[in-house]
Amino acid sequence: MDGTYPFSAIVGQEEMKQALLVAAVEPTIGGVLIFGDRGTGKSTAVRALATLLPQIEVIANCSYNCAPDTPQGLCQVCTGTGSRKSQKRRVPVVDMPLGVTEDRVIGALNLERALSHGEKSFEPGLLANANRGFLYIDEVNLLEDHLVDLLLDVAATGENVVEREGLSVRHPARFVLVGSGNPEEGDLRPQLLDRFGLSVDVKTPDDLETRIEVVKRRDAYERDPKEFLKKWKRRDQKIRRQIVDASSKLEEVEVPDQVLRLVAQLCVSLGTDGLRGELTVIRAARAVAALEGHSEVEIDHVRQIALPALRHRLRRDPLDEAGSSVRVERAVDELLAP
Amino acid sequence: MTDFALFDPDAWPGASPPDEAGWEDCITAAHLFAVDPAGLGGISVHARPGPACDAWLAMLRSLLAPGTPFRRMPAHIQDERLLGGIDLAATLRTGELVLERGILAEVDGGVLVIPMAERMEKAVAARVSGVLDRGYVALERDGLTEKSSAVFGVVLLDESEGFDESPPPALLDRLAFHMDLSALRYQDLSAVGEGFDGVRRARQQLGEVHLGEEQTVAICKICGDLAIGSTRAPSFALRAARSSAALDGRNEVTKEDLITASRLVLAPRAQALPEAPAPPPPDPAENPRGDDPQTNQDVSENDTITDILMDATQSAIPKDLLSLLQTRASAPSTGRMGRMGAKQRSPNRGRPIGARQGDLRRGQRLNVCETLRAAAPWQKLRKLEAGRGDELKGLRIHPEDFRITKFQQKRESTIIIVVDASGSAALQRLSEAKGAVELLLGEAYLRRDQVALIAFRDRNADLLLPPTRSLVRAKRNLAGMPAGGGTPLASALQLAHQVSVSERTGGRTPVIILLTDGRANIALSGNANRGEAEKDALTAGGLIRAEGFSAVLIDTAIRAEPFAAKLAQAMGAKHVPLPYADAKGLSAVVRSASRQNKGGVPRGDT
Numbered sequence: 011m012d013g014t015y016p017f018s019a020i021v022g023q024e025e026m027k028q029a030l031l032v033a034a035v036e037p038t039i040g041g042v043l044i045f046g047d048r049g050t051g052k053s054t055a056v057r058a059l060a061t062l063l064p065q066i067e068v069i070a071n072c073s074y075n076c077a078p079d080t081p082q083g084l085c086q087v088c089t090g091t092g093s094r095k096s097q098k099r100r101v102p103v104v105d106m107p108l109g110v111t112e113d114r115v116i117g118a119l120n121l122e123r124a125l126s127h128g129e130k131s132f133e134p135g136l137l138a139n140a141n142r143g144f145l146y147i148d149e150v151n152l153l154e155d156h157l158v159d160l161l162l163d164v165a166a167t168g169e170n171v172v173e174r175e176g177l178s179v180r181h182p183a184r185f186v187l188v189g190s191g192n193p194e195e196g197d198l199r200p201q202l203l204d205r206f207g208l209s210v211d212v213k214t215p216d217d218l219e220t221r222i223e224v225v226k227r228r229d230a231y232e233r234d235p236k237e238f239l240k241k242w243k244r245r246d247q248k249i250r251r252q253i254v255d256a257s258s259k260l261e262e263v264e265v266p267d268q269v270l271r272l273v274a275q276l277c278v279s280l281g282t283d284g285l286r287g288e289l290t291v292i293r294a295a296r297a298v299a300a301l302e303g304h305s306e307v308e309i310d311h312v313r314q315i316a317l318p319a320l321r322h323r324l325r326r327d328p329l330d331e332a333g334s335s336v337r338v339e340r341a342v343d344e345l346l347a348p
Numbered sequence: 349m350t351d352f353a354l355f356d357p358d359a360w361p362g363a364s365p366p367d368e369a370g371w372e373d374c375i376t377a378a379h380l381f382a383v384d385p386a387g388l389g390g391i392s393v394h395a396r397p398g399p400a401c402d403a404w405l406a407m408l409r410s411l412l413a414p415g416t417p418f419r420r421m422p423a424h425i426q427d428e429r430l431l432g433g434i435d436l437a438a439t440l441r442t443g444e445l446v447l448e449r450g451i452l453a454e455v456d457g458g459v460l461v462i463p464m465a466e467r468m469e470k471a472v473a474a475r476v477s478g479v480l481d482r483g484y485v486a487l488e489r490d491g492l493t494e495k496s497s498a499v500f501g502v503v504l505l506d507e508s509e510g511f512d513e514s515p516p517p518a519l520l521d522r523l524a525f526h527m528d529l530s531a532l533r534y535q536d537l538s539a540v541g542e543g544f545d546g547v548r549r550a551r552q553q554l555g556e557v558h559l560g561e562e563q564t565v566a567i568c569k570i571c572g573d574l575a576i577g578s579t580r581a582p583s584f585a586l587r588a589a590r591s592s593a594a595l596d597g598r599n600e601v602t603k604e605d606l607i608t609a610s611r612l613v614l615a616p617r618a619q620a621l622p623e624a625p626a627p628p629p630p631d632p633a634e635n636p637r638g639d640d641p642q643t644n645q646d647v648s649e650n651d652t653i654t655d656i657l658m659d660a661t662q663s664a665i666p667k668d669l670l671s672l673l674q675t676r677a678s679a680p681s682t683g684r685m686g687r688m689g690a691k692q693r694s695p696n697r698g699r700p701i702g703a704r705q706g707d708l709r710r711g712q713r714l715n716v717c718e719t720l721r722a723a724a725p726w727q728k729l730r731k732l733e734a735g736r737g738d739e740l741k742g743l744r745i746h747p748e749d750f751r752i753t754k755f756q757q758k759r760e761s762t763i764i765i766v767v768d769a770s771g772s773a774a775l776q777r778l779s780e781a782k783g784a785v786e787l788l789l790g791e792a793y794l795r796r797d798q799v800a801l802i803a804f805r806d807r808n809a810d811l812l813l814p815p816t817r818s819l820v821r822a823k824r825n826l827a828g829m830p831a832g833g834g835t836p837l838a839s840a841l842q843l844a845h846q847v848s849v850s851e852r853t854g855g856r857t858p859v860i861i862l863l864t865d866g867r868a869n870i871a872l873s874g875n876a877n878r879g880e881a882e883k884d885a886l887t888a889g890g891l892i893r894a895e896g897f898s899a900v901l902i903d904t905a906i907r908a909e910p911f912a913a914k915l916a917q918a919m920g921a922k923h924v925p926l927p928y929a930d931a932k933g934l935s936a937v938v939r940s941a942s943r944q945n946k947g948g949v950p951r952g953d954t
Contacts, residue, residue, distance in 0.1 A: 049521060118721070124727075232583075
């Protein structure tokens, strides 16, 4: 991942950056959807985050990134009689390119082995590679419907079940789903929209100063990537430490009853469906608190993350000119005033 | 929003007199691009196929190093050729998995030419855009995983002629230059150029070219003033300015380089004119390279670099775009981009969506890769079963291995709402129609429908909302619709017919919903003559009937006019008197109409 544009050098877009950090600290949040204008650095941000993720312990060469203490016994490394080595690696971020075929997503018969050895073996797909990591889909709204169905199913169960070509395989596939896209290319299916924990709107910066800074940094990076990376290395390292610290502290962050009550009120007043919205707000607020080094969630943490946690969960009212972001903002201002 | 001129095929494209500046600009763009193909992304060229386009392509090619890949890619390419896949012949011959690279990997280091880019599918454009961003092809297909370098520049040949065509905006955003050759005649062309030697020198120098802080600021300011949103645009302009300096053998970017870059990169992207009253457009014969400041009388000693740049850029805004920007009221910008957006629909017809077991008796398409995959594990066994003495080499494929490609075959509708925005009741009616459009769009995703809105008033009809499924786009376009004036019913019907035909070409079924009180009073000729207007309307209605488009006429008159019923009959439309149409009632009528329209049509299998 060397040579990727540094996360800390991204100008503005605070909501997007925060949402990605929250997802890195709290993987159960359900991922992040980044929707917005062209040329706002959506995929740059995701690729930049990939370089900041902490290390995890895996069994060396295991295709499913199994943890050393809980091998799933699926691949040859895990089932074999030989000794297993454990290894540290960065949390994987698997890119799902458009044009991917179903067999590479869920995994399929290993064609090479079948052709040359006449042997039937399972070749794990992208879902296996993304286990315990991130799965990133750029232009997620252009993904073919049958792949969306497939993803929804796996994301719901955390397990990938493959039944094809006489193979029957079942393996864990728990990943943080990150999608990005431009709403003008088409809307996202409501079922998939609902699946994302946080939803972020990115807009082209409209003040001149920010735009100049964006262009200047981009230019400096393209002219001399090495020098640029060196310049931002320390700030990136600081964020990396922040993620690690927050992840280790997350368990201990307390949520006071008063905050729980306010979040419940917020969700009721917005009429969000089910409990998912409430849970997401609380989990996300805990992650925000952890990132800021707090041991208790404060109202301010909720205020920071309520919009991305709720804006896509409102029942859509096409006649409401204001749009759901404004509705959430209004409710937040009313209930969570500082 | 009276951009009816855009719908007039005679007025678009290229009715303007040819000017040499256009050709010289295109030559300059080709040079700048040749110096830094991957950094500048590419060039979109609006031109009909013909000598101008051929001459330009040949010139571009002469600027590239001998042996540089220069490939043409059909706009409807399939994934296995675009991204890569199994090389079947080699795989079968060797018995080992052999990869065949796609065209994007093959063109690494070169230039990809995409003719008929206006017909390019959104899905293909998204794949090419992704590879442009990353610089490599990540192949995850047919059991293969492969990453191959793919750094290249793109030339889009935009052969669009109508209002509803344009190359995909996502791809256009990633190309520095948007040029127009359509106004040029062969005799305007003259061979100019540095040739490859000049370009090679410039390439070597490119890394040394210095750009000042105030120059970056100036370019960003121009983008702000012209309401250019994407941050790719200023970056491209700066890169183009560097290329321009390098071509001239300089290490410093000068004002002239910035002018060139701004004219070529920013002017065609303008979304608005700056708020301050613009100076009268300078002489069109102005030197396109702008390297002679004397030609621009507005330049004085005190002018800042931004002002100079702004003047030069504004004078380079294409004429049709300029007039559009000038006539545009406070309505949010769509402009040329709006026209481009009109093409934003994906013909879901016939996109392969996977394979399943099946037989080939019904003329289905065999999916060779999947079939081989199915057969592969059994080969050893089958060869053993075939027994001794069987010399037959190669693969043994049994009927149960056959896999056929499943295609997505959805029957989509495009609901075209045509609203009478004339007269006194207009505002009310218009806002109800807007409400209905948004209600319909709210459910459009699930029902796989698109919605378009035509409003007619005064002398003509406007396509306010090109067929879309995007609520975001609709909200933007529907803000600030004008109302009042005469009733040009015939123009509206003609436009509805035109849109319907183009939708049907795209594989969707049009449904026309006409909201009017039937008091036509403006004829096609523009005359305010009731008799003539009614006659024209009936004729235009006949066109719709002749094509067999389904239509509903919602009669909003308080006291029904016999003409409305007559028109409905001429159109072959259902006549629904609904004097107090509200958004909900309206969308109910539309829904029942589109259901009937779909009745009996089997849906595809997803």
